Amino acid sequence: MITGLLSAPWETFVVCLLLLVAPAVATGWRRSVRTLAALVIAAAVALFAPAGPLAYGAVAIGALLHAFGAWPSSRTGAVWLTASAVLAVATGAALDAGRLTEAFVLSTLAIALRAGVLPLNAGVSSLCERAPIVQIQQLASTIVLVFVHLRFVDHHPEAVALAPLVVRIGAVAALGGALLSIVQRDLRGFYRATTSMHGGLVLAAVGAASHDNFAAALLVVVSAGLALGGLGIMTSSLEERVGAVRFDDGGGRVGALPRLAVAYAFFGAAGVAMPGTSGFVADDLLLHALWMESPVSTVLVIVSSATLAVSTLVAYSRAFLGRPVPVLAPDLSARERVVTAALFGFLLVLGLAPGLLIGPADAFLTVVPEVAIAVPGAGAVR
Amino acid sequence: MVEAVRLALVLAVVAPVVAGVIVGLRVLLADRHPSEAMAYRTTMAGLTASMLALGVVLLGFSGLVAAPVDGEMEFGSWLRIHDFEIPLVLLVDRISLTIALFAAVLTLLVGRFSRTYLHREPGFVRFFGLLAFFATGTQLVALAGALELFFAGWEIVGISSALFIGYFHERAEPIRSSIRAFATYRLADAGLLVATVTTFELLGSARFSALDRAAQLPAGEATLIALLFLLSAMGKSAQLPFSGWLPRAMEGPTPSSALFYGAVSIHAGLFLLLRVWPVLEVSVPARVIGVVVGLATAAYAASVVRVHTDAKGALAHATLAQVGLILAEIFLGLITLALVHLVCHALLRLGQFLKAPNMVHDSHRLGHEAHGPSWLARVSPRLAARVYAGALHRLRLDDRIDAAFAPVLALARLLDRTDRRIRRAVSMDGVAP
Numbered sequence A: 001m002i003t004g005l006l007s008a009p010w011e012t013f014v015v016c017l018l019l020l021v022a023p024a025v026a027t028g029w030r031r032s033v034r035t036l037a038a039l040v041i042a043a044a045v046a047l048f049a050p051a052g053p054l055a056y057g058a059v060a061i062g063a064l065l066h067a068f069g070a071w072p073s074s075r076t077g078a079v080w081l082t083a084s085a086v087l088a089v090a091t092g093a094a095l096d097a098g099r100l101t102e103a104f105v106l107s108t109l110a111i112a113l114r115a116g117v118l119p120l121n122a123g124v125s126s127l128c129e130r131a132p133i134v135q136i137q138q139l140a141s142t143i144v145l146v147f148v149h150l151r152f153v154d155h156h157p158e159a160v161a162l163a164p165l166v167v168r169i170g171a172v173a174a175l176g177g178a179l180l181s182i183v184q185r186d187l188r189g190f191y192r193a194t195t196s197m198h199g200g201l202v203l204a205a206v207g208a209a210s211h212d213n214f215a216a217a218l219l220v221v222v223s224a225g226l227a228l229g230g231l232g233i234m235t236s237s238l239e240e241r242v243g244a245v246r247f248d249d250g251g252g253r254v255g256a257l258p259r260l261a262v263a264y265a266f267f268g269a270a271g272v273a274m275p276g277t278s279g280f281v282a283d284d285l286l287l288h289a290l291w292m293e294s295p296v297s298t299v300l301v302i303v304s305s306a307t308l309a310v311s312t313l314v315a316y317s318r319a320f321l322g323r324p325v326p327v328l329a330p331d332l333s334a335r336e337r338v339v340t341a342a343l344f345g346f347l348l349v350l351g352l353a354p355g356l357l358i359g360p361a362d363a364f365l366t367v368v369p370e371v372a373i374a375v376p377g378a379g380a381v382r
Numbered sequence B: 001m002v003e004a005v006r007l008a009l010v011l012a013v014v015a016p017v018v019a020g021v022i023v024g025l026r027v028l029l030a031d032r033h034p035s036e037a038m039a040y041r042t043t044m045a046g047l048t049a050s051m052l053a054l055g056v057v058l059l060g061f062s063g064l065v066a067a068p069v070d071g072e073m074e075f076g077s078w079l080r081i082h083d084f085e086i087p088l089v090l091l092v093d094r095i096s097l098t099i100a101l102f103a104a105v106l107t108l109l110v111g112r113f114s115r116t117y118l119h120r121e122p123g124f125v126r127f128f129g130l131l132a133f134f135a136t137g138t139q140l141v142a143l144a145g146a147l148e149l150f151f152a153g154w155e156i157v158g159i160s161s162a163l164f165i166g167y168f169h170e171r172a173e174p175i176r177s178s179i180r181a182f183a184t185y186r187l188a189d190a191g192l193l194v195a196t197v198t199t200f201e202l203l204g205s206a207r208f209s210a211l212d213r214a215a216q217l218p219a220g221e222a223t224l225i226a227l228l229f230l231l232s233a234m235g236k237s238a239q240l241p242f243s244g245w246l247p248r249a250m251e252g253p254t255p256s257s258a259l260f261y262g263a264v265s266i267h268a269g270l271f272l273l274l275r276v277w278p279v280l281e282v283s284v285p286a287r288v289i290g291v292v293v294g295l296a297t298a299a300y301a302a303s304v305v306r307v308h309t310d311a312k313g314a315l316a317h318a319t320l321a322q323v324g325l326i327l328a329e330i331f332l333g334l335i336t337l338a339l340v341h342l343v344c345h346a347l348l349r350l351g352q353f354l355k356a357p358n359m360v361h362d363s364h365r366l367g368h369e370a371h372g373p374s375w376l377a378r379v380s381p382r383l384a385a386r387v388y389a390g391a392l393h394r395l396r397l398d399d400r401i402d403a404a405f406a407p408v409l410a411l412a413r414l415l416d417r418t419d420r421r422i423r424r425a426v427s428m429d430g431v432a433p
Helices: A002-006 A010-027 A033-048 A052-070 A075-096 A100-115 A122-130 A132-152 A157-182 A187-211 A214-242 A258-271 A278-293 A295-320 A334-352 A355-365 B002-029 B036-062 B094-117 B124-143 B147-165 B172-203 B208-216 B219-236 B245-251 B254-263 B265-275 B277-281 B284-305 B311-331 B335-366 B375-379 B381-392 B394-426
Strands: B071-081 B084-092
Touching: A010 A033, A010 A132, A010 A214, A010 A334, A010 A355, A033 A052, A033 A132, A052 A075, A052 A100, A052 A132, A075 A100, A075 A122, A075 A132, A100 A122, A100 A132, A100 A157, A100 A187, A122 A132, A122 A187, A122 B394, A132 A187, A132 A214, A132 A355, A157 A187, A157 A278, A157 A295, A157 B394, A187 A214, A187 A278, A187 A295, A214 A258, A214 A278, A214 A334, A214 A355, A258 A278, A258 A295, A258 A334, A258 B002, A278 A295, A278 A334, A278 B071, A278 B084, A278 B147, A278 B172, A295 B172, A334 A355, A355 B071, B002 B036, B002 B071, B002 B084, B002 B094, B002 B124, B036 B084, B036 B094, B036 B124, B084 B094, B084 B124, B084 B147, B094 B124, B094 B254, B094 B265, B094 B335, B124 B147, B124 B254, B124 B265, B147 B172, B147 B219, B147 B245, B147 B254, B147 B265, B172 B208, B172 B219, B172 B245, B208 B219, B208 B277, B219 B265, B219 B277, B219 B284, B245 B254, B245 B311, B254 B265, B254 B311, B254 B335, B265 B277, B265 B311, B265 B335, B277 B284, B277 B311, B284 B311, B284 B381, B311 B335, B375 B381, B381 B394
Parallel strands: none
Antiparallel strands: B071 B084
């Protein structure tokens, strides 16, 4: 038991904890502490669970808690989260029954719903627009879901057989998200499109993971979570100060809100794999992993990333640069600065020393749990 | 001596970025905006440390005090998972040391020049912070021993370049120019990234030393990699048809224009080609295309420079003409000539760019020299008129590129409309039209 706990994915848990707590701290603990604690416990149980059904059960509880939080402001988002909870329960049941192909498909579908993969992005898009705090927190739960997927359903022959399809769908969805980001007319829309693009990347990474590329998939989802979390908090912080930010309103806020502008630029750059951040290493790992499945998908992902980088600069310049405008609201508060610094720190540390996270996590994911069930003709269920 | 060189290599790369981080943290965390003196001294300390460190590396490489130190210097792995590794390896050889030293010296000179030139500019501190990041990017580009590390430096140079172009961000034009330059850079980055992954998968490693095995690759694969490297260099060094962003890049402050588009950044693509020469060498189609692109760019830029009415724009095209020639020299296999041409040209242009603001004053003082008709006008007045007209609107390169990307934008809009329709159909909250 003690050995198991020592080798458990503490690093992944810490990242998830940060993403769960960060928006609550930045906005001043407006949500119930009890809900937050329940979310943390659900994440911990899912990450440390010794069996697939239990882990997926915890994932489902986490999704329902998010749905409960989202319901007052985003019913679509709440329904989407509930649907992902149902899929998680079904995955657990399929695992329990030894139906591995069904488990893989259901779990992948749950990831697609949670990550906002096009065209299944209605729920996440609604969360981005109407319940940004829930969306940021559910990024943490998405990391947990991907981790559980990698651990319990992503190694058997059926997963390997379906991987090329998942990779291709993910790559095309990423390109779609990147294209959407070019034509958005406001900052919230840009955030929504960016989330969809990263959703595609996550799906492609999950597909490519079946060939022992767990590290790539985990680092991609963690980097996306941290970057999108930071970007989401900064977007909300800016909108709290100046209202909805349209791209045709002239921008010019960098003089009045310099720290917010720098933080937004940093998270935007981290989201498009700036060197020094974890996204850079994640992208590199992902590209090599994708190449094994489909070189064309590799090129699509590279083009998506390049496109998103350009639209990120466009969004930043439209929101912050231009003729200076007076803004009466103050720059980042102390709470927001603490959260920003923590997210900065994680992105940089994981960028400069990615082995800290993916070394132990990869070792953990490649070990078959003791409770693995032997299924005739279907490999091992982890 | 080997240990001293290893330490010096790390210092050469890291010292500028540490200075930049200190300036950045001061801006973000201190209640008062940092003073010009603080930003200047901190950045210059980082740049000086980098240059001195490179002096130590040069000493080690020359073999004056001990056995010569050269080749790959290993610093462990950035990441190692199973059989995949991103190595932290720096390379000490004739080409890397030449480029690293000349970039460090020029950056330091431009830093000193900018202290006076940008005194009391609102973005003084930002300029020096960016200069520090740029210096680390150039050192990584120059000293990297593997494509991944090179790519990291390449991206840092691209990002800082775009931010320098948009330095005067209160005006719309610098921002537009910055975005256009950045978009071209990202296209080049995409080419380099595909080339990096392809190299790794086909040769088993993305170290530059692995490229020596390129001769063993089938001709088609070698040509593919060579063309991807050429594409990257074309974007970064503004070769045809990607030359449109260069005159727009002159929106940045003069010192950054001098450093980026006169000296260091514009030559980065050429440096990449020098580095990956073993792949280029074995691909005849890529070499032919490279020579054609280089000569065409030189001819284009030489004709545009004759009709340009502003000093920096004319200098940018004069630079481009020479860069085109150097590109052709590389693809012709004249590596040493290309390296000498590159360094001498960069030094000359840096001086000319820094002098550009005085050009109007000088022309008033010295007067204008009347020009007779060009040789082309004497041979064929009609052709000369056509060249003149083409040069005047720069072959409408930007318009043509915009037209080429118009279908992509149309597709993006269609996708956006479809996405909104789907979301509206399933939404219980309503979706903005």
